[in-house]
Each structure stands twice: as structure tokens, then as C-alpha cells.
Amino acid sequence: MTKSILQEEIEKIRNDFPMLRNVKEMQNHRFCYLDNGATTFKPDCVIKASNSYYETWNANTHRGDYDIAHLADKRYWQARERVAKFINSNPEEIVFTAGNTEGMNIVAYGICSILSPGDEIVISTAEHASNVLPWFNWAKNFNLVVKFAPLDEEGKVTVDTLKTVMSDKTKVVSLAHVSNVLGNVIDAKAIAKLVHDNGAYFVLDGAQSVPHKKIDVKDLDCDALIFSGHKMLGPNGIGVLYGKKKLLNSIPPLLSGGGMNATFDTKCMVSYEEIPFKFEAGTQNVPGACGLAKAMDYLDSIGMDRIDSYEYELKQIALDKLKEAKDIEIYNPNSKSGIIDFNRRGVFSQDEGTLLNSLGICVRSGFHCAKILTDYLPKTGTVRASFYIYNNEADVDQFVDSLLKGGDILDAYFN
Template identity: 45%
Template structure:
């Protein structure tokens, strides 16, 4: 049974923490998430009990680390419904997308081929493609968003043509929180022989992910957005495609042999992508985070977020000083502005009332043209948030006036 009050007991950051004299309402979960003690303990376990390098030692401690290192791969594979050998550790979504761009797309597309993205993508799913376009002569085209800012299957159909060889989109956008129809998109992309990467940074932590069912070619996400440690993430790739993907980074751990003549024999995937000592404690923490989320149940997580989100939207709609940008969003992301107040000033006032949200363009710098505003306030919910958090936000938004914002500096 899902009981948010029981769940909150797992999070040290939710034990009576205050911000500016108010109970902390942490509503910045799209930026990063809080960590439960299960994750903290897994990281501590590595530091306190089993510190050793992975895949490099012949003593018990190191073998224990090897075992946990591979165990996490199995846990993640269970979460994604894939083979553990299709799970490559990365430092996060950003690295994963760059790895796919440089290691697969660069070598599989030719000059003039088209990479399709949207104007709603995070910088991490735009800039790697811009660089490739610049260096290799690929073309970037945008799938038009509908009037609400959504990526619809109709618009995707219109944007697809024989020149499109690669598609890279976020399953859930980090500003408007809409869900893209990725399964249907993969099917259509494959029909014309194109490959597709799904940026799962905002979706994997919040609901079921089944890469087999979705049939995506690559999927990247970050552990820190799913209760895990920072600097840790995953690049999933279909095994046959990982074989054809060159590692972005070379060094110890990724090679089987190298010779003075310069020849290098790389290890098989996913090990060829894991050069250098990896973020071992991050891997253990990510494994604990994934197990923790699966124990709670992704259906429960999604349902709780949905309920809170609907409640938040209903409450914000009652206020006449609010501009809401995504009243019909599909996730815990609710984006708005307070009329006549610069978003950062408003966020500063909200912080003075104990509310943590994000303001600005949220790294989606092309979307500002669509939204017709440079800055918004983004509140983002997770399964440990409560109605009280939402009430605190709504009350702070209600009292957010220019007068109240004056003199607030952080």
C-alpha cells in the first residue's frame, strides 16, 4: 500500500528541514531528487565497508565490489526490461546522449542526412546534435509542436521523410512535462530505417519503462533524478547497435589488449564504454535507488504524482495572478509565471516562504520562442510530495506581489 507519510520517513531531507524559517517544500524534482536512506546506506556501505576498485582486484573486497557493480546492471535491466549487457554506465543523460551522438550517429549518417529533434529539448539533447551537424554536415530539423507545445504523432508523421536518419526526443519534456508518443514514433522511424534515441531523464524516474515494448534504439537517463547519486546514469542501447557504437572515451577498463603499433582490441559492450575507474559508489547508489523505486511501484509513483498535479493545477487556476503554461501536462511538472513579476524574483519570494522551485529557461533555450517568454517558474513533483507542499506553494504564489518580492536577495 502506498503511504506517502511512511515513504517520507525514508528521506533525511524530509525530517523537519526548514528553509528561511518555513518547512521545506521541495518542488524542484526535475532538477534533482532527494535521496532515501537506502541509497545513502548503499553509498556509505561502499565507503565504510567495501572500498576497492571494480574489475581490477583479486582479493575478496574487490570481488564483492565487482559483484555489486554487476548486480546494479541487472537491477537496471529489470527496471528497463532489457539484457544487462545493454546497460552501459555513464555520468548521466548528458554523457549518454553525447556518447550516442559521437559513437553511433557520427559514423552511421552521411552528409545531408537529417536528425529530427524538437524545440522543447533540453540543451543536452540539442547541443550534441548541433556539433555533429557542424562537423559532419548533417541537417537538424524540428518536429513542429502543436499549439499547446506538444509533440503529436500527426506532426511527427509530417516531419518524417526519407532523409531523416535519426530521431532524438525527450519522452517527457523538462519544461512543459508533456509525454511524447515515443512507442509509435519508434515504429514510424523504423519504417523508414531511421534510429531513435529517447531522452528518459524526466520519464524513467516517474513511470514504467519498457525498452522492448517501446522499441527505442537508445535511451539515456540520470540517477540523480530518480533518488540516486549525482554523476551517474545509464545509456541503454540495443545490443546489435552497441556493437556498432564507438566509445567516446578510451582508457583502462575498456580494452582487452593494446599493442605498441597502436592497435587496440576493445572489450565487448557495455565494458568498452566504461573507461577509467567508474563512479562505483554512484553505481551502488543507483542500484539501491532503482530497487527502491521498483519496491514502491512505478504505477503508485505515477498515480500519486498525477493526483497531486491535478490538485496543484486546480488550485493555481483559482488564482488570478497566475499564467499557467501547461494545465494539461502529463507529468508532475507544472510551469507558470506570476503576472507582472520576473520569474527569478517570484522564485526568490517563494524560497523565502520555504518553497524550492526553479526559475528561468530550464536549459530549453529554443522553447522560449514558442512560449513567448524567456523565463518561467517550474514546480516539479515527486512521489514524496504531499498536498501540504502544494498548499504551501499555492499560498506563496497567492501572496507573491511586487511589494513582497522587494528586498529578497539570495
């Protein structure tokens, strides 16, 4: 039984989500959503906050000289302040993006453009594609070198593994705070010290940490933190790039257009707006930002530490019950998160995912956008179940019972 949050409270939380009220069954089984590492459902308050923009104050920001435009300006800035409070930063250090991928591309381009040929970027094979491919692309453009930090026996980057690849040419280290596959949590604060002692930037991919853990960027001392809204009950199409003022002031913007320039002329001379606006070109996702701010209100009303503990408790309940499943191989039993990565021996991961779908359960199968982690995990992929605040013990029981029972893969495809 969970201790951090009682099931009675979870049932009240579940009632806040239209998806859980409206979708009761899938494949004639109880609907069980365990793909929260991919995206999350939205509570009523978030949907209402986003819809209010379209219904009562639909206007562009930083452009109009009329009342609803001024209201849009005000509420967009208030959303920025709310995000800053959530991670303990200053509003000027918060850049709104389209999501994690755009945020990583902004940082990768900006940092790579101020480095010198031959400088080194360190990432790891456990990274999501959005923290790999931007570095690949811009390293090629600017003649930089990408190196990979080794993983320890649990598939995690540590201070010691980093030391084996860092050199005086290392200028940036970019790592996932929490692995989207294995759920491992790195010691970001200790790594930040190592990286800064080496005179390099430390970029943190927070896609799988910010939605689940209490984050304090001043304590972590990362130079940049990137995360998306849709993984933390917020709307799709909104993300956040936090960057220290010194970093944001020193790098150029990736995107150019209206809203991010102060002046430009016929001699092709351009001056940029102050941060954060120099990184926000074009029409902004104001309803997305306001919805994200409301999602943060919702999460804080429960408590991030409680959410973190609760998800881990659900994982431990599942793992305890799966001990009797001799054909289920768990790859991350010790990771301190709500992610379970596994396979059924002898079964292709996507076949297992299809079987679970036939039993009403949503999981992720395959490579999880971490296609170079195959030196640590099977080259055929894995199955990932990921818990969030609205999951309950009934979800755990359904998931475990389905794994223990198994089933005919062909039936899953043809029934």
C-alpha cells in the same frame, strides 16, 4: 485528497529521507521542495548502499585479483542487472555513465560517426540542452543536418508533426520522453514505429520519464534510452545508457582508456572489450551504481504506476485550487505528469522564484536548459514546480497559498 497513495503512507515515506528530517525550515517558513525535475533527495537505504562501498569493500572493478575487488566486480554487475530489470532490458545493454549528459554525448557521437555527410538528425525545440548540443557538435564534425520537428498546440511532438520534417535522409530522431519544461508525454511507441519504418534510429531522453513512470524498453522499441540517477532518488554522478545490442555493437566509444580496450599496440591498433564495457573507460562509479540499484528497489517497493498517478493527482489538486488566481498563467494544464509550468503576469520568472524562496518554497525559474523553446513560451522564462513521491498535500497547500497571497518582490530580495 489523493487516492493513489494515502497521506499516511506518504508521511512514512517522508521519514525515510534525511533531508526532510533535517531541514524543517527555510527563510523562517516551512521547508517545501518542489524542484524534483532538477534533482531529488536520497532515502536512507540509498545513502547506506553507497556508503557501504567506501566503508567495507572499496576497490576498483575489473582490475584486482583479491577478495574485495572480486566483491566489487560482483556487486557492480548485480547493479547492472537491477537496472536492466527496472526497464526490462538485458544487462549487456546497460552502460553506466556519469549522467544524462554523458549518455547523450556517447549516443550522439557514436551514431553521427557512422552516418554519411548530408544525413539528417531530427530533434525538437522542446529538448533539454543535453539532447540538443551533442547533436549540434557532432553534426558539425561529420557534416550532418539538424532539423526541428514542429510542436503541436500543446507544445508536444507527435507522429503528425514528425512526418512534416522527416525524409529519406533522416537517420536518427532524438526526443524527450517527457518534457522537462512542459511535462508533456510523447507517444514514444508510435513514434518508434514511424522512425523505424523510415529506416532511422530512435533515441529517447528518459531523464523525466524513468524516475516517474513504468518503463519497458522492449515495448517502447527505442534504440537507446538515457537517464540519470540523481533524478530518481539515486546518487549524483551516475547515469544509464540503454542501447539495443545491434546499436551498441555498431558504434564506436566516445571515451578511451583503461578498462574499455581488449588490446592495443605500438602501431596504434586498438580492439575494444565487448559491450557494455567498451563504453566504460576509466575508474567506474561503483558506489553510485549500487546506490542507483537500491533507489530502484525503493521505487519498486512503492510501485511506479502508483508514483505516476500520485504525482499527477498532486498537480491536479494544485491546478484546481489555482483556478481562482487570475494573475497566474499555467502553460501546461493538460500534460500528464507532475510538472506545473507557470508565470505570474507581469512578473519576471526569476523574481517569482525568489519570492517563493522567501516563503520557504524551492522551485526552478528561467529557461530550464531549454533555451530554444521560446517560440512556444515567454522569452523571459517560466517558473516550474515539480512533484515527487515524498511531496504531500501540505506542500501543495503551501505552494498554492503562496501564489494566491503573492507578496512584495523587493521584500524577497532585501529581507
